[in-house]
Amino acid sequence: xxxxxxxxxxxxxxxxxxxxxxxxxxxxxxxxxxxxxxxxxxxxxxxxxxxxxxxxxxxxxxxxxxxxxxxxxxxxxxxxxxxxxxxxxxxxxxxxxxxxxxxxxxxxxxxxxxxxxxxxxxxxxxxxxxxxxxxxxxxxxxxxxxxxxxxxxxxxxxxxxxxxxxxxxxxxxxxxxxxxxxxxxxxxxxxxxxxxxxxxxxxxxxxxxxxxxxxxxxxxxxxxxxxxxxxxxxxxxxxxxxxxxxxxxxxxxxxxxxxxxxxxxxxxxxxxxxxxxxxxxxxxxxxxxxxxxxxxxxxxxxxxxxxxxxxxxxxxxxxxxxxxxxxxxxxxxxxxxxxxxxxxxxxxxxxxxxxxxxxxxxxxxxxxxxxxxxxxxxxxxxxxxxxxxxxxxxxxxxxxxxxxxxxxxxxxxxxxxxxxxxxxxxx
Amino acid sequence: xxxxxxxxxxxxxxxxxxxxxxxxxxxxxxxxxxxxxxxxxxxxxxxxxxxxxxxxxxxxxxxxxxxxxxxxxxxxxxxxxxxxxxxxxxxxxxxxxxxxxxxxxxxxxxxxxxxxxxxxxxxxxxxxxxxxxxxxxxxxxxxxxxxxxxxxxxxxxxxxxxxxxxxxxxxxxxxxxxxxxxxxxxxxxxxxxxxxxxxxxxxxxxxxxxxxxxxxxxxxxxxxxxxxxxxxxxxxxxxxxxxxxxxxxxxxxx
Numbered sequence: 001x002x003x004x005x006x007x008x009x010x011x012x013x014x015x016x017x018x019x020x021x022x023x024x025x026x027x028x029x030x031x032x033x034x035x036x037x038x039x040x041x042x043x044x045x046x047x048x049x050x051x052x053x054x055x056x057x058x059x060x061x062x063x064x065x066x067x068x069x070x071x072x073x074x075x076x077x078x079x080x081x082x083x084x085x086x087x088x089x090x091x092x093x094x095x096x097x098x099x100x101x102x103x104x105x106x107x108x109x110x111x112x113x114x115x116x117x118x119x120x121x122x123x124x125x126x127x128x129x130x131x132x133x134x135x136x137x138x139x140x141x142x143x144x145x146x147x148x149x150x151x152x153x154x155x156x157x158x159x160x161x162x163x164x165x166x167x168x169x170x171x172x173x174x175x176x177x178x179x180x181x182x183x184x185x186x187x188x189x190x191x192x193x194x195x196x197x198x199x200x201x202x203x204x205x206x207x208x209x210x211x212x213x214x215x216x217x218x219x220x221x222x223x224x225x226x227x228x229x230x231x232x233x234x235x236x237x238x239x240x241x242x243x244x245x246x247x248x249x250x251x252x253x254x255x256x257x258x259x260x261x262x263x264x265x266x267x268x269x270x271x272x273x274x275x276x277x278x279x280x281x282x283x284x285x286x287x288x289x290x291x292x293x294x295x296x297x298x299x300x301x302x303x304x305x306x307x308x309x310x311x312x313x314x315x316x317x318x319x320x321x322x323x324x325x326x327x328x329x330x331x332x333x334x335x336x337x338x339x340x341x342x343x344x345x346x347x348x349x350x351x352x353x354x355x356x357x358x359x360x361x362x363x364x365x366x367x368x369x370x371x372x373x374x375x376x377x378x379x380x381x382x383x384x385x386x387x388x389x390x391x392x393x394x395x396x397x398x399x400x401x402x403x404x405x406x407x408x409x410x411x412x413x414x415x416x417x418x419x420x421x422x423x424x425x426x427x
Numbered sequence: 428x429x430x431x432x433x434x435x436x437x438x439x440x441x442x443x444x445x446x447x448x449x450x451x452x453x454x455x456x457x458x459x460x461x462x463x464x465x466x467x468x469x470x471x472x473x474x475x476x477x478x479x480x481x482x483x484x485x486x487x488x489x490x491x492x493x494x495x496x497x498x499x500x501x502x503x504x505x506x507x508x509x510x511x512x513x514x515x516x517x518x519x520x521x522x523x524x525x526x527x528x529x530x531x532x533x534x535x536x537x538x539x540x541x542x543x544x545x546x547x548x549x550x551x552x553x554x555x556x557x558x559x560x561x562x563x564x565x566x567x568x569x570x571x572x573x574x575x576x577x578x579x580x581x582x583x584x585x586x587x588x589x590x591x592x593x594x595x596x597x598x599x600x601x602x603x604x605x606x607x608x609x610x611x612x613x614x615x616x617x618x619x620x621x622x623x624x625x626x627x628x629x630x631x632x633x634x635x636x637x638x639x640x641x642x643x644x645x646x647x648x649x650x651x652x653x654x655x656x657x658x659x660x661x662x663x664x665x666x667x668x669x670x671x672x673x674x675x676x677x678x679x680x681x
Contacts, residue, residue: 321524321526323522323524323525323526324526324528326489326520326522326526327520327522327526327527327528327585328528329487329489329515330487330489330515330518330519330520330522330589331515331516331539331540331544331588331589331592332512332513332515332516332517332540332544332592333512333539333540333543333544334508334512337543337544341539341543342528345530346528346529346530349530423530425529425530425572425573425574
């Protein structure tokens with residue numbers, strides 16, 4: 001039997017609203033929690049587990065003691081609730097370590113400035129305040145460690161002079177960037193070797209500004225975590241980009257160095273590197289060198305996460321179609337222009353989740369410094385528990401420390417999701 | 428439509444002599460000799476794998492040739508990066524898959540190269556970009572991202588992006604092959620318009636209608652060699668080589 005093939009639309013069907021069960025709360029529940037028998041059972045089970053955990057946790061946390069003198073006292077009052085008194089008694093230590101109490105304002109101010117300094121980096125509309133992000137590292141070092149204001153400023157003065165020297169050379173005398181850079185480097189080196197010390201001495205006499213010196217071993221608590229974490233994050237990012245580019249380079253020597261570095265650092269546990277930083281490095285360095293322990297740790301943590309960063313970014317680079325390289329080359333952009341304007345913005349965008357993952361990992365890994373007896377919050381927890389008054393306390397301390405870390409890490413994760421939404425350009 | 432031939436000058440735009448290229452052991456281009464004069468419009472056709480794309484990609488050094496010489500606008504292509512960047516800024520290229528920069532708006536796609544390579548001030552670069560976007564008839568899409576445009580629109584933006592560099596030569600690499608049939612015409616119209624303005628063009632394409640209408644010369648390639656070249660009338664009416672006859676019968680036969 002033949003059906004009729006010819007067909008012409010007689011009336012147009014206008015779009016209509018979807019059925020009620022597909023939208024709104026009911027639709028959401030159906031689609032997400034009760035879409036099949038198995039899912040419904042899992043939903044019910046999950047809710048059950050959440051309820052029984054909260055059933056115990058909420059009274060424990062809510063009824064907790066905050067003002068007792070020791071763990072013993074807590075247990076005598078009510079053994080079934082939390083004993084947060086340890087935090088009341090020791091919160092300053094958890095935040096500042098052994099930092100002198102009368103100088104607590106310095107790490108506090110450094111932290112507030114940190115929040116201000118990252119705003120121009122995170123939100124481009126505040127980019128005009130970027131100068132503050134530039135001076136912040138010096139300011140933070142001076143505030144935290146103290147000493148003469150000028151011995152920190154001289155670094156900025158020297159680098160600025162070097163940059164000005166470079167620009168003048170380029171503008172006035174030389175066309176070749178390479179040669180100008182070498183001259184500028186020599187100029188800066190001469191400045192730091194011969195001129196900077198007398199100049200600092202002179203400035204100290206003319207206008208003595210200084211803060212009491214605080215040594216690195218006094219740094220501790222979240223102050224230390226943030227020093228190591230933030231410096232590591234800021235420094236590992238550009239190093240990671242360069243390593244990733246180096247690994248993709250056509251120049252065999254550069255490629256070999258980068259691959260070797262990445263594979264070596266990734267193949268070694270961070271703790272090993274930290275031990276090297278704390279113990280072995282002193283054997284290799286000339287006797288009498290006082291190479292700051294926090295600086296050594298920061299360098300190791302930075303190198304460690306730079307290797308991971310490089311691989312994450314390489315993933316982003318690999319995700320870009322070859323056509324992007326070809327298109328930017330065909331327009332006459334140089335290698336560095338095309339990396340900066342076309343390739344990196346896209347590769348970094350693809351890698352945002354991985355990059356933030358590495359940042360979060362790095363920040364949490366700062367707790368490993370407790371192994372080489374630096375007093376980060378986890379190291380301090382052991383110290384506090386060694387105190388007779390708080391001997392035997394577990395949950396309250398670690399919950400608090402965990403919560404602090406969670407706030408920072410969750411913040412980073414939220415920002416990365418915001419950034420991904422903002423940079424979405426398709427549709 | 429009658430073709431305008433007044434544009435072709437005696438000036439040599441591209442001179443390729445005895446050029447050879449290998450991919451590993453595969454001899455992809457064999458003894459290519461080609462001279463393109465300023466204002467000339469050339470269509471290169473041939474079966475896939477015949478080396479036609481590779482040929483035009485050698486002209487702006489997206490591929491490196493191993494033997495022979497390529498001279499573009501009087502500058503020979505060597506390993507000297509400065510020469511390569513200079514030639515690339517003078518030679519525009521449009522790709523099969525558009526290759527627009529997805530993280531930049533249409534306008535930014537067009538202003539980027541003039542601003543960074545030619546150091547044109549932003550205001551002037553924007554004016555040029557808008558002029559070119561108007562030429563390809565999509566000024567209203569200037570602030571959209573490539574991902575929000577149709578294939579045909581994206582390809583026209585890609586043409587505008589190349590034109591913003593005020594190139595002296597344009598290379599088109601199968602620019603309509605990835606497009607839906609409905610969009611091929613709008614891109615071809617843009618190319619025809621360019622051709623009529625006297626742009627030196629080399630187009631790798633299977634659009635034989637386009638070749639008939641605008642080309643001054645059609646080149647047929649197979650197995651990495653130029654098999655036959657002629658004026659389009661003659662080329663289509665009286666192909667000389669058997670290989671060309673077979674090719675034409677296959678693509679025109681249905």
